Amino acid sequence: MKPLAIALVAVLMAAGCSTPRRDKITVACSASEQWCAMMVKRFSDATGVEADFVRLSSGEALDRIKAASARQEFDVWHGGEAASYVAAKSQGLLEPYKSEKSGEIRRGWADKENAWSGVYVGVLAFCNNTKELAKRGMKPIRSWRELLDERLRGGVAIAHPATSGTAYAGLWTQMELNGRNQDAALGYLRSLHPNVLRYNTAGAAAAVQAAKGEAAVGVVFSHDCVTAQEQGYPNLQVTFPQEGTGYELGGLAVLAGAHNPESARKYVDWALSGASQRLGPLVKFYALPTNAGVPAHSKAVDLTTVKLVSYDVEVAGRAKQSLVDRFSAEIARPPA
Template sequence: MKPLAIVLVAVLLAAGCSSQRRDKVTVACGASERWCAMMVKRFSDATGVEADFVRLSSGEALERIRSARARQEFDVWHGGPVDSYVAAKDQGLLEPYESEKSGEIRKQWIDREHTWSGIYAGVLAFCNNTKELGERGMKPIRSWRELLDERLRGAVAIAHPATSGTAYTALWTQVELNGGDQDAALAYMRDLHPNVLRYNSSGSEAAVQVAKQEAAVGVVFSHDCVAAQEQGYPNLEVTFPQEGTGYELGGLAVLAGAHNPDGARRYVDWALSGASQRLGPLVQFYALPTNTKVPAHSKAADPAAVKLVPYDVEVAGRAKQALVGRFRAEVAEPS
């Protein structure tokens, strides 16, 4: 083949690959594997746009997105607490987009500058294995202080805040319970450390560990424990800390530098819609919807029945990098 022909073939092949990449939406997904798989499939079914996903915990997603800033591998970020989205926004990693569906989302659960939108909400809870606790002479845990009991040595399942949005929610909850005192929050986490089984990379893993009786109690979002109950694991009971608890607002955003920005915006429109937000229970995902047209499922946590801390996601997000750095230095590195 002549040199010019070789060059032309290479250009055409590169153009074809580029076109394929532009036509596809790639999602960094921060919820459960089943939920992520269902969401991208239903989006493709509804729009005809090809989509796939990579399941990442929120800390992992933020790091991947930050590292690939110049050559972004994802178009959309979907799921996982918005604390990380706030951090990403401050680093210029998100592309503002005001969706046609934004007006259907509860106003307190959407960024004023439309760099991210809330897609679901979940309440932080204790997932108790009543059999394992009974063998330790304990009842289901209903207090952050009870979680420090010596009978729970090596029996508390929790993730690491460097990788897990669930764990960062737990850490920031301690900040709020201590009137904004980060030193006091870290002191609590140091006291809890001897009771920790190991620091997972993903928050939902704690529910599985409790369900399999590897741990006696886990710090999870309540819908993760409910999902484990529905998968046939016995002896599980959800409780909420009586001092107060935090909550996650699952996020959604178009990423700066997306290869397929038009497809990414279509994905956001679809994900904010009532049709999309009704899908969670099909895969035992019982978080609260943020779309005002979608009623909460009967198995979702009722915020009115739980004592919530005044969780400011903007403040929590901006404090995340420094606070997680202190956790790593003063409490533990990721497992």
């Protein structure tokens, strides 16, 4: 056989024996580490698609997705408050997809143009360490006004709105309570600043700080405080602000520039399904499901007992950048 023919045969054999590209996706996950790990594993078990995740707070995820938009490292974004998804949509970072499961999602809990969908709901609450509060001569906090009490100097655990969806929900709650007046909302947070222990990167960290007695009270989503209670911290008590409180609609989206868009869409279908949304309690994640066919867990918040502010996710998302920039410039820089 001639040398050229031998070389051609070798190339063809190598091509035929090459390993096919693995069916794999990478998820930017903005909920708890345990929940993220369970979700990608259960998805892989159900579909055969290999999946891994990187845990990022919603603000961190948005920044990283934006920075990598030309060579996107993620296929899907899962979890984290929907205002960040609204911001991502406006920047062309999401790939619209109408899932076969979209009809099962409760009305109003998804983007009208199918850029993202809600997968869970969490309500902002106070995670009180009753023992630490008693040391300060205080009872569990039940209003935003009480959170400004001088006895709470350095005793309030909270995250920074540049990195945390929880914290941005708190900021937007103040916007709604103050007629969407930025000066008034930031004025409240400026008054709160002396009482803040430090600004965390992730919202759920405040529940851990309250649980361990590092802080007297944490501003978190109620299900994060319930999770801490179940981890063996009996001094914790969940309360809700009597003036009204905001909530998080946890999002889900296929990312523009995904390396494996077909499997990314499979992930969205699975994550919106009733089977997926029943899994949270297995890792002590008690947020409310958005799939209408899945009942709320007994340890989830009862929305009929809580006063909610009007929370327009679209308006909150469009205002996010300017509000966060002002907070960072006028009150506290983001955590390093």
